[in-house]
Amino acid sequence: FVFDQVNGHRINCWDHPEEWINGTWEVRYNDNCEHVLNPAVYFDDTTKTMLTNPVVQLPDIGNGLEVIDTHKKSNGQEFILVDGLDDEVCSQLPDVHYETEEPMFGQLPDGTWLQFDPHFDVMENTVENPLADGGGTKLLLTGDFTQCSNVARTPFNEQGCILSTEPTSCRGTESRSTILIDLNADSIIAMHNITGKYIYAITNLPLRGDSDSPIVSVCDAGTKSRWEIKPSIECTPTVMDNETTSVLTNLLSNSPDENAFIRDITFPSDEECGPDGIALEEVSIVIGSECFQRVHPDHMTIYDMTYCAEDMNPCLFDLPSDGHPIKDPMDIDMSVFFDYLGQSKPFFDEQVAKFSKVGRFGDTINFIDLSPDLSLDEIATYFGSIDSGSGGGVVVCGSRDEVANDPSLGEIFDISTGKDVPTRKIVANRESVWAIVALEAKDQLRQRIAWALAQLLVVVPDQVNSSGGTHSEVFLHYYDTFVHHAFGNYGDILREVTFSPQMGENLSYLYSKSGAYNFENTGKFTFADENYAREIMQLFTVGLYLLNIDGTEKLDENGEPILTYTNYEIMSFARIFTGFVRQLPRGNSEEIWFGRNVLDFTTIEPTYRDRFPKHDLTGGYIGDGYPLCVDLPPKMFLRKGAKYKLLGDNPRPQAFEDRQDLLNDPSIKRFVLDIDSPLREKLCNAVGDECQYDVVVTLDSNLEPFGQELLVDEPRVVQVGDIFYEYVR
Numbered sequence: 001f002v003f004d005q006v007n008g009h010r011i012n013c014w015d016h017p018e019e020w021i022n023g024t025w026e027v028r029y030n031d032n033c034e035h036v037l038n039p040a041v042y043f044d045d046t047t048k049t050m051l052t053n054p055v056v057q058l059p060d061i062g063n064g065l066e067v068i069d070t071h072k073k074s075n076g077q078e079f080i081l082v083d084g085l086d087d088e089v090c091s092q093l094p095d096v097h098y099e100t101e102e103p104m105f106g107q108l109p110d111g112t113w114l115q116f117d118p119h120f121d122v123m124e125n126t127v128e129n130p131l132a133d134g135g136g137t138k139l140l141l142t143g144d145f146t147q148c149s150n151v152a153r154t155p156f157n158e159q160g161c162i163l164s165t166e167p168t169s170c171r172g173t174e175s176r177s178t179i180l181i182d183l184n185a186d187s188i189i190a191m192h193n194i195t196g197k198y199i200y201a202i203t204n205l206p207l208r209g210d211s212d213s214p215i216v217s218v219c220d221a222g223t224k225s226r227w228e229i230k231p232s233i234e235c236t237p238t239v240m241d242n243e244t245t246s247v248l249t250n251l252l253s254n255s256p257d258e259n260a261f262i263r264d265i266t267f268p269s270d271e272e273c274g275p276d277g278i279a280l281e282e283v284s285i286v287i288g289s290e291c292f293q294r295v296h297p298d299h300m301t302i303y304d305m306t307y308c309a310e311d312m313n314p315c316l317f318d319l320p321s322d323g324h325p326i327k328d329p330m331d332i333d334m335s336v337f338f339d340y341l342g343q344s345k346p347f348f349d350e351q352v353a354k355f356s357k358v359g360r361f362g363d364t365i366n367f368i369d370l371s372p373d374l375s376l377d378e379i380a381t382y383f384g385s386i387d388s389g390s391g392g393g394v395v396v397c398g399s400r401d402e403v404a405n406d407p408s409l410g411e412i413f414d415i416s417t418g419k420d421v422p423t424r425k426i427v428a429n430r431e432s433v434w435a436i437v438a439l440e441a442k443d444q445l446r447q448r449i450a451w452a453l454a455q456l457l458v459v460v461p462d463q464v465n466s467s468g469g470t471h472s473e474v475f476l477h478y479y480d481t482f483v484h485h486a487f488g489n490y491g492d493i494l495r496e497v498t499f500s501p502q503m504g505e506n507l508s509y510l511y512s513k514s515g516a517y518n519f520e521n522t523g524k525f526t527f528a529d530e531n532y533a534r535e536i537m538q539l540f541t542v543g544l545y546l547l548n549i550d551g552t553e554k555l556d557e558n559g560e561p562i563l564t565y566t567n568y569e570i571m572s573f574a575r576i577f578t579g580f581v582r583q584l585p586r587g588n589s590e591e592i593w594f595g596r597n598v599l600d601f602t603t604i605e606p607t608y609r610d611r612f613p614k615h616d617l618t619g620g621y622i623g624d625g626y627p628l629c630v631d632l633p634p635k636m637f638l639r640k641g642a643k644y645k646l647l648g649d650n651p652r653p654q655a656f657e658d659r660q661d662l663l664n665d666p667s668i669k670r671f672v673l674d675i676d677s678p679l680r681e682k683l684c685n686a687v688g689d690e691c692q693y694d695v696v697v698t699l700d701s702n703l704e705p706f707g708q709e710l711l712v713d714e715p716r717v718v719q720v721g722d723i724f725y726e727y728v729r
Helices: 088-092 136-141 185-195 242-253 348-354 377-383 423-440 444-456 473-484 490-498 501-506 515-522 531-538 567-574 590-594 660-664 678-684 707-711
Strands: 024-029 032-037 065-067 079-081 105-107 113-115 162-164 170-173 180-182 199-203 224-231 262-266 284-287 290-295 301-304 337-339 356-360 364-366 386-388 394-396 643-648 696-698 717-720 723-727
Touching: 170 394, 185 199, 185 377, 242 262, 242 284, 394 643, 423 444, 423 473, 444 473, 473 490, 473 501, 490 531, 531 567, 678 717
Parallel strands: 199 337
Antiparallel strands: 024 032, 065 079, 105 113, 162 394, 170 386, 180 364, 199 301, 224 262, 224 290, 284 290, 301 356, 643 696, 643 723, 717 723
C-alpha cells in the first residue's frame, strides 16, 4: 500500500489502530475507509549506532516482563516490566520521555526488539493519604510541563491535609485575588491569544467626542481630566497666567497616579485657577522634562471591543473587501493600540457601553477585576505562578477517591489526548464504570439510594460543558457525593452539591457577582443570578407550598395553598450564592484537558460576594441567633472554642484579604508567640522536641494570655517557630 496524501488518503477513520505486527489501521480514501496491515519493521546490528538513546537489555517474557492488555487484542505483543532494571544504561536515559523526542528501545535476550510505550501515570492523592510533596517532584522532573497536584484546601478535604517538609513540595497556582496583571502590550496580546477577544488601548479619541460637543474647563471644581505624558520637546506649552499654571502644575506633580503614560487628576473644590482657566479646554503644560497634554478621558483606556468585530457588524462599519477595521490591527499588525483617528465613521460614543473596560494601559490590575469574558481559568493560570515551597512547611491536601492507577491491569479505559483515541470510546468510560459499580457492588442498598438521590439533584450534561463528552472523573466525582452520603445527612449532600462546579455551571450561579461589585466595576445595575436560589427551594428542599404534618398543603382563609416563598425571597437567597468560582487548574486529574478545574469543589471569591444581610423564609434574617463579632468576650482567641488553621510557612491569611505590600514585604513584623505561651504549646503539640502541627486546632479550654498576647485584642496570624496559624474564631 502506498500512502498518497496528495490524491486523497487521510488518516482519520474511526477505528483505533491495532498496535502489533500484522495488525490493521485505517485510512480514508475518497470517503471510504480502507484497512491496511502494519508494515514489518526490521532492525539489525547497525541500528544501535543510529539511535539517540541507548538500548535497554530486557528480561525474558514471563521472567519479569509480563504480557498485558490481552483484553485489547494486543496479540501478546504488549508487555509490562514488573520490576526495575539493573542496567548501567538506565542512568543515561531521560527521567521523562516526551512523545516528540526520539523513541527508546529495548531488546529481549533472543534479540527481539521492543519499543518503550509511555503511559498515563496517576498518583494516589486521597483525603486520607495526600501526596507528600503535592506533586512537586513530577513538576520538576517534567520541567513544569505538568502541573502541581496539590488540591485546594476546602471544608471537604481539610481534615486530611498535612504539613509537608519535602524539599520539592509545591503549593499550586496562587489564588485569584493575588494574581496581578501588568497592562502592557505583552499581556494584551496574551489575553487575545487565550480568549480570541479583540482587546485594545484606544488612542487619538477627539477631546470633544464624536459629536464635537463642548467640554468643561479643567479648572471647574470636581472635573476629572486625563493627561498624556510626553517628552517636553514633543509639545508646545499653552500660554496661561501664572496662577492657572501653578495650580495645574501642583496637581499634576503631586498626583498619586503612578501610570507612566497618562495621569488623571480631579480639580479640587478648594482651589481656583486664574482668569485663563475659566474656559480652559485644550491645554499642554511642561513640567521639567515632561509635557502633560490634556486628552480624551478614555485615551489609552483598554477595552474589549469584540462586540464590533462580530460577523453581523453591529458597529455599522463600511467594511472593505480585504480587511476589518477592528480585527486587522491585532490580527495583521499585532498592534494593541486602536487608532481612532483613522476610522471612516465615528462609533465610540454610541458603542462604548457595549465594550468591557479592562483598565488603563500601563496600570497593574487584579485578576478578579477582569470582565467575565476575560476572567477565565486559562488567564489566571497564564498570569499566575506555581509557588514551590522550600521544604520548610507546605500544607498539602488530597481529594476524595483520587487513587493511583494500577499499570498491571493494563489500559482498561482510555484518556483523551485529542490525538489518538476516538471520542466515542472516551464517552463509554463513565457509563461502563457506573454500570459495573451500580450493578455488581456488594453495597446494593447504598448504590440504589445514591441513584435515587441523583434523580433529585440533577445536572444536565448538555448544560455542563465540563462533563459532556469526554469526562469520566468529573461526573463520577459528582455522583459519588450521593454514594458517600447515602446513609448520612441530607444537609451534607446539599452542601457538597452547592459547592460542586457541575451544579454551579448547570444552574448558572458559578461566577455570580453581587450587585454592588458589578456597579462599582462596570457602572451597571445588575442582580445576582437567581437560578439556583429558586431551584434549591422548589426542587431540592421546601417546595412551592407550606405543608401540614401529614404532607397536605396548608391553605389560607380563601382556601388557596400558601406559598413557601415569593420572588422577594428568591432575590434575597440569590445574593447568598454569589462569589462561587472554580479552583485554579492542577495536575493528576482528568480535567486538565480543558485548562480549567471542573473537578474540585468551588471556592468563595470574597470580592464577588454580596456582603449585605439576607432575608430568610420566616420574616427574619439568615444568621439571626448567632453572636455578632462585637458580642464576643475579650481575648476570645484564647477562650474555649477558638479555632486556628494551619498555614504552613506562608503567612498569607486565607480568611482575610491582605494588602499586597504586606504579603510581599519580608520586613513586616509577625506576631511570634513566646516560647512559654500556653497558646504556643497548644499549637505546637510537641512530641519530644518536635512540633506535630495539626491542620486545625480548636482550643478545648480557656488559656491565660502571655507576653504580647496581653496587648492584643484579636490576632489574625500567629507564628510558632517557622510555621504560621490563622485565627478564624
